[in-house]
Amino acid sequence: MEFALSEDQRMLQDSLKGVLSEAAHLDRIRKIAAGETGEGAALDAALSEFGLSALMVPEAAGGLGLGALDACLVQEALGYDVAPSRFLATAVAAKLLGGKVDILGNIAGGEAKFALALTELFSRRDGAGVELKGGKLTGKSLLAQSVDGATHILVADTAGAVHSVEAAKASVTVMQTIDRTRTFHEVSLDGVAPLVSVTPDAGAIAFARLLVAADTLGAGQAMIDKAVAYAKERQQFGRVIGSFQAVKHMCAEMAAKLEPARALIWHAAHALDIGDAEGPMMASLAKAHLAEVGTFVARTATEVHGGMGFTDLVGLHYWYKRIGVNRQLLGSPEQAREAAAQLQGLVV
Amino acid sequence: MKLTLDPQYEAFRAEVSETLAKNAHLAPTSEDKGYKNAKRIAWQKLLIGSGLAARTIPKEYGGYGAEPDILKSRIIAEEFARTRIPGPMAGQGISMFVPTLLELGTEAQKQAYIRPTIEGEMIWCQGYSEPGAGSDLAAVRTSAVEDGDHYVINGSKIWTSTAKQADMMFCLVRTDPNAKKHEGITYITFPMSTPGIEVRPLVDMTGSANFNEVFFTDVRVPKSGVIFAPNKGWQVANATLTHERGMLGDPNATKARLLELIALMKTETVNGQRLIDNPVLRDRLMKLQAEVYAMQANGLRITTSRLQGQPAGLAGLVVKLQGCDLNHEIARLAIDALGELGILYEEGEHLRSDGAWQWRYMYDLGLIIGGGTAQIQKNIIAERGLDMPREPKLAKA
Ligand SMILES: Cc1cc2nc3c(=O)[nH]c(=O)nc-3n(C[C@H](O)[C@H](O)[C@H](O)COP(=O)(O)OP(=O)(O)OC[C@H]3O[C@@H](n4cnc5c(N)ncnc54)[C@H](O)[C@@H]3O)c2cc1C
Numbered sequence: 001m002e003f004a005l006s007e008d009q010r011m012l013q014d015s016l017k018g019v020l021s022e023a024a025h026l027d028r029i030r031k032i033a034a035g036e037t038g039e040g041a042a043l044d045a046a047l048s049e050f051g052l053s054a055l056m057v058p059e060a061a062g063g064l065g066l067g068a069l070d071a072c073l074v075q076e077a078l079g080y081d082v083a084p085s086r087f088l089a090t091a092v093a094a095k096l097l098g099g100k101v102d103i104l105g106n107i108a109g110g111e112a113k114f115a116l117a118l119t120e121l122f123s124r125r126d127g128a129g130v131e132l133k134g135g136k137l138t139g140k141s142l143l144a145q146s147v148d149g150a151t152h153i154l155v156a157d158t159a160g161a162v163h164s165v166e167a168a169k170a171s172v173t174v175m176q177t178i179d180r181t182r183t184f185h186e187v188s189l190d191g192v193a194p195l196v197s198v199t200p201d202a203g204a205i206a207f208a209r210l211l212v213a214a215d216t217l218g219a220g221q222a223m224i225d226k227a228v229a230y231a232k233e234r235q236q237f238g239r240v241i242g243s244f245q246a247v248k249h250m251c252a253e254m255a256a257k258l259e260p261a262r263a264l265i266w267h268a269a270h271a272l273d274i275g276d277a278e279g280p281m282m283a284s285l286a287k288a289h290l291a292e293v294g295t296f297v298a299r300t301a302t303e304v305h306g307g308m309g310f311t312d313l314v315g316l317h318y319w320y321k322r323i324g325v326n327r328q329l330l331g332s333p334e335q336a337r338e339a340a341a342q343l344q345g346l347v348v
Numbered sequence: 349m350k351l352t353l354d355p356q357y358e359a360f361r362a363e364v365s366e367t368l369a370k371n372a373h374l375a376p377t378s379e380d381k382g383y384k385n386a387k388r389i390a391w392q393k394l395l396i397g398s399g400l401a402a403r404t405i406p407k408e409y410g411g412y413g414a415e416p417d418i419l420k421s422r423i424i425a426e427e428f429a430r431t432r433i434p435g436p437m438a439g440q441g442i443s444m445f446v447p448t449l450l451e452l453g454t455e456a457q458k459q460a461y462i463r464p465t466i467e468g469e470m471i472w473c474q475g476y477s478e479p480g481a482g483s484d485l486a487a488v489r490t491s492a493v494e495d496g497d498h499y500v501i502n503g504s505k506i507w508t509s510t511a512k513q514a515d516m517m518f519c520l521v522r523t524d525p526n527a528k529k530h531e532g533i534t535y536i537t538f539p540m541s542t543p544g545i546e547v548r549p550l551v552d553m554t555g556s557a558n559f560n561e562v563f564f565t566d567v568r569v570p571k572s573g574v575i576f577a578p579n580k581g582w583q584v585a586n587a588t589l590t591h592e593r594g595m596l597g598d599p600n601a602t603k604a605r606l607l608e609l610i611a612l613m614k615t616e617t618v619n620g621q622r623l624i625d626n627p628v629l630r631d632r633l634m635k636l637q638a639e640v641y642a643m644q645a646n647g648l649r650i651t652t653s654r655l656q657g658q659p660a661g662l663a664g665l666v667v668k669l670q671g672c673d674l675n676h677e678i679a680r681l682a683i684d685a686l687g688e689l690g691i692l693y694e695e696g697e698h699l700r701s702d703g704a705w706q707w708r709y710m711y712d713l714g715l716i717i718g719g720g721t722a723q724i725q726k727n728i729i730a731e732r733g734l735d736m737p738r739e740p741k742l743a744k745a
Contacts, residue, residue, distance in 0.1 A: 264646075
């Protein structure tokens with residue numbers, strides 16, 4: 001038995017962190033949030049060069065064939081530096097389109113870039129929802145991810161199937177969220193024929209949710225690291241604030257909640273990788289749990305910074321908003337928990 | 349990452365599961381109360397004989413004598429949790445004193461104490477806390493003065509669990525009042541029947557007297573009861589505390605509690621509806637289940653660190669704080685789920701689960717406080733886990 005990251009996994013994460021420390025430094029994140037597209041393109045280029053698009057594509061289709069745990073480590077690193085990236089969408093697309101070798105080859109090569117319009121799998125608002133009628137898709141999907149620069153969009157229909165459509169055939173409008181580093185769109189389709197259609201299994205949905213949880217793990221860890229570092233340096237009453245027990249306890253509580261959450265992500269990811277029947281259930285629990293722990297960390301780490309935490313100066317709010325958005329994405333914590341209950345037969 | 353076990357371990361699991369199934373009818377039930385209950389002792393001896401208790405304790409001291417194997421110990425704990433068959437006896441003698449003795453005791457001490465202790469025939473109590481020394485344990489004042497080959501003890505202890513039933517005490521006494529706080533303490537053992545010891549039970553919130561005050565008036569105890577060396581008691585005590593914190597917050601025990609709660613919610617009905625069918629309660633259950641899975645995975649991580657001879661770091665430091673809190677929350681949900689009937693206690697026709705949930709909700713709060721309070725745990729996490737400044741030493745008043 002070995003419940004630990006492999007040497008390869010540690011190297012993957014460390015080298016990506018190395019790339020991100022240059023390519024996703026806070027100045028650039030600020031510029032991306034301000035809408036400077038050149039900066040976003042520079043980050044994308046660095047991540048493409050690292051090879052993110054091929055990671056999750058099976059070897060048979062020209063990718064690296066990595067697993068859910070590897071994907072979580074990548075997503076965690078992206079969350080740590082609040083780096084916007086289409087990795088999540090790419091990884092989920094590779095998972096959903098599992099059997100389609102030609103498409104996967106294009107994903108690995110970077111020619112096909114997928115966006116995700118899956119919100120309606122979890123919650124459909126009045127006026128939203130895409131219907132498949134006579135082989136054509138019509139309707140709207142809200143809060144689609146990674147639409148900018150996408151060649152294709154994966155759209156969920158009201159019956160729970162997922163279709164790939166050409167991005168050029170959809171009309172899209174930006175939906176402004178609290179998180180300006182990532183863009184979200186409303187996608188409208190008017191009689192668009194799908195290129196490919198699949199029925200997602202519980203594992204694919206759970207995988208998408210788990211990646212969101214891993215993103216929060218990274219963002220939460222970054223907030224703890226920043227809070228602890230700040231507490232060791234900022235002085236009040238003639239001593240560093242980290243020597244005040246109230247501050248120490250805030251930091252200890254954050255670490256005490258986040259550290260076991262990391263193990264939960266590893267376990268859920270590994271369970272998905274080996275096809276354990278509990279995998280999807282654990283991944284749903286992890287999505288909900290990281291939402292709760294992340295929210296606690298986001299608030300507490302901000303408080304440790306005092307007024308500085310509230311300002312734009314230290315930029316802590318980028319992490320706060322990243323965690324806040326992740327909490328709601330692909331289903332609220334309540335929905336993820338209900339999914340977990342369903343997956344273990346507790347709902348009749 | 350590899351959670352599957354080698355075939356030898358799968359075979360071991362099957363063996364454990366078979367032994368448990370075969371003997372389950374001999375296990376004590378909630379009827380078999382009390383410390384020296386014959387059925388409990390017989391069960392404990394059976395478990396030792398089958399390698400399911402006292403597994404790594406050498407045969408010559410009454411144990412099963414197996415090589416330490418973290419995975420096998422884990423499998424055993426998991427099988428007890430899964431089957432909900434009563435596990436080996438625990439308590440301060442078995443879980444804290446015996447490991448300390450194995451590490452630091454003399455041959456004669458090991459010969460004298462280990463066998464009766466692990467078999468449940470010799471009960472121990474832990475005499476650490478005093479009225480003036482709780483979290484600040486090194487402030488103990490109970491004095492032990494040399495007199496030939498004896499010490500003469502005067503002073504008092506408090507919160508001493510099971511002192512009333514105990515045959516023996518392991519105790520921290522001040523042997524050098526002039527030395528620095530941590531350097532004048534000795535760890536000593538003696539029979540509770542020694543003249544001059546008076547035990548006064550302290551009733552706790554559960555309604556029973558789980559702990560006591562212990563008063564010492566000119567209590568003469570032989571020096572042979574000292575563990576390790578005079579004035580080295582602080583090191584010895586710290587060895588014991590490590591074992592205590594490992595015992596408090598065991599994720600397998602927590603998992604067993606959760607399974608019990610799920611079973612309750614699937615059978616108990618209100619207005620004709622099962623508790624599990626109430627979406628609010630189900631949501632709360634799932635919240636706790638996520639935490640239980642997290643603590644279990646965290647436990648796997650700690651086991652792996654130990655297998656690799658690495659320190660467990662933060663993953664290890666958070667267990668007492670998180671685990672005890674989680675147990676308490678599970679009991680709280682059980683009580684809420686039971687609604688009005690959740691307040692019943694001790695006996696009566698409508699009592700559910702023998703009143704265990706209310707009892708646990710109180711007792712588990714005691715465990716949040718005992719063995720190093722939640723606040724002390726946070727100090728430890730911050731200082732040792734996050735490398736934050738140590739608590740300032742307060743000037744002498
Ligand atoms: C169920 C139970 C069983 C026990 N069994 C035993 C036993 O068998 N043998 C034994 O020797 N003892 C036993 N104890 C005693 C236990 O170890 C002490 O209660 C515990 O260490 C706390 O000490 P105290 O009660 O004196 O509280 P105090 O130390 O007075 O603490 C009171 C409050 O102050 C806080 N506090 C104190 N110091 C600090 C600090 N430095 N930083 C932040 N907060 C602080 C505490 O967290 C707590 O909230 C038991 C206790 C319980 C509840």
